[in-house]
Amino acid sequence: MKKINKLILSTSILFVVFVIYTLLIKYLDVRAIGPNSSKVGFGWINKLVKDKSNIGFVAEGYHLALYNITDWGGILCVPVGFIFLVIGIVEWIKRKNIFKVDHNILALGIFYVLTGLTYLFFQFVVINYRPVLIKYGSDLQLESSYPSSHTMLALTVLLTAIDGINIYIKNNKVRIPLIVLCIILSTTFVVLRFISGVHWFTDIVGGIIMSFTLISTYMLTKEILNIKLTK
Numbered sequence: 001m002k003k004i005n006k007l008i009l010s011t012s013i014l015f016v017v018f019v020i021y022t023l024l025i026k027y028l029d030v031r032a033i034g035p036n037s038s039k040v041g042f043g044w045i046n047k048l049v050k051d052k053s054n055i056g057f058v059a060e061g062y063h064l065a066l067y068n069i070t071d072w073g074g075i076l077c078v079p080v081g082f083i084f085l086v087i088g089i090v091e092w093i094k095r096k097n098i099f100k101v102d103h104n105i106l107a108l109g110i111f112y113v114l115t116g117l118t119y120l121f122f123q124f125v126v127i128n129y130r131p132v133l134i135k136y137g138s139d140l141q142l143e144s145s146y147p148s149s150h151t152m153l154a155l156t157v158l159l160t161a162i163d164g165i166n167i168y169i170k171n172n173k174v175r176i177p178l179i180v181l182c183i184i185l186s187t188t189f190v191v192l193r194f195i196s197g198v199h200w201f202t203d204i205v206g207g208i209i210m211s212f213t214l215i216s217t218y219m220l221t222k223e224i225l226n227i228k229l230t231k
Contacts, residue, residue, distance in 0.1 A: 004227075007220040014213040021209060025146065025202050026127055033131075036142055040128040042202050049201040050131055053194075062132045062197035070150050070193045078157075085109070087168075104167055107222035108160060115156050115214055119149050131200050148199045151207030154189035156214050158182040163219075 024041060031043025033050075040046055088105040126144045133140035162182050169175040194204045 004220065004223050007216060007223060011213065011216040011220050014209065014216055018206070018209045018213050021206060022127060022146075025206070034129055034142075035131070035133045038129040038142060040131075040200055040202070042200075046131075046200045046202055050197075053197070062134075063195070066192050066196035067198050070189055070196055085112075103225035104164065104222060107218055107225055108164065110221050111156070111160060111214065111218035114217060115152070118210065118214065119152070122147060122149070128200065128203075130198055132198060134198070145199055146203045147206030147210050148193060148203045149207070150193050151190050151199075151204055152211050152214070154186045154193075155208065155211035158186040158189075159211075159215055160218055163222075 026041055028041050029043045030039050030041045031047070032039045033043055033047050034040055088102075088109060123144060127146035128144075129142045130145040134143050135141075159182065162179050165175055165178050165182070169178065190204065190208070193199060194201070
C-alpha cells in the first residue's frame with residue numbers, strides 16, 4: 001500500500017501542476033503574437049524563444065521537413081501500442097475472461113484510452129493556437145497547439161513501452177538495446193518537434209508535464225490491478 005500511496009501522491013501533484021500551468025498559460029501575460037492575431041499566454045517568454053529559434057525556417061515560419069518527420073514519427077508510435085493490444089487480445093481469448101488478462105496489459109489498455117481522451121479533450125478545448133499557419137494543399141489553417149500532442153504521444157507510448165519490455169523480454173541482448181532505442185526516439189521526437197517551429201515553447205512543456213501525469217497514472221493503475229487481480 002505504501003507504493004500505491006506514493007503513486008497517488010505523485011499523480012495528484014503532477015495533475016495539479018498541469019492544471020495550474022494550463023490556467024496560467026490561458027490567463028497570464030496573454031499576447032496577440034500568433035498568426036491572425038491569435039493569443040498565447042506567457043507571451044514574453046514564448047516570443048523570445050520563438051524569435052531566438054526561428055533561424056533557418058522556411059517561408060511558412062516552420063521547418064516543413066522536421067514537421068513531417070515528427071508527424072510520421074508520431075504515427076510510428078502507434079504500432080508499439082498495437083503490439084501490446086494484440087498480446088492482450090490473445091490472452092483474453094485464451095483465458096476467456098478479460099479480468100484474467102495480465103494486469104500490466106490491462107493497465108496499458110486503460111492508459112491508452114486515457115491518453116486518447118486527453119488528446120480529444122484538447123482538440124475541443126483550445127488553450128492557444130500554433131505560432132504558425134499550417135499548410136494543407138493551397139490553404140493555410142490555424143490549429144490548436146496546446147499541449148503538444150506529438151510530445152505527449154512520443155513520451156507516453158515509448159516510455160511505458162520500456163516497462164513492458166522489462167516485463168516481457170528477459171534476454172538482455174534484446175532488452176537493453178530496445179530500452180535505449182525507446183529513450184533515444186522519445187527524446188529525439190520531442191526535440192525535433194520543438195525545433196520544427198510548429199509549437200510555442202509552453203506547448204512542449206505542457207506536453208511533457210501531461211505525459212508524466214499519464215505515465216504516473218499508468219503506474220498507479222498497474223499497482224491497483226496487481227493487488228485486485230492477484231487476490
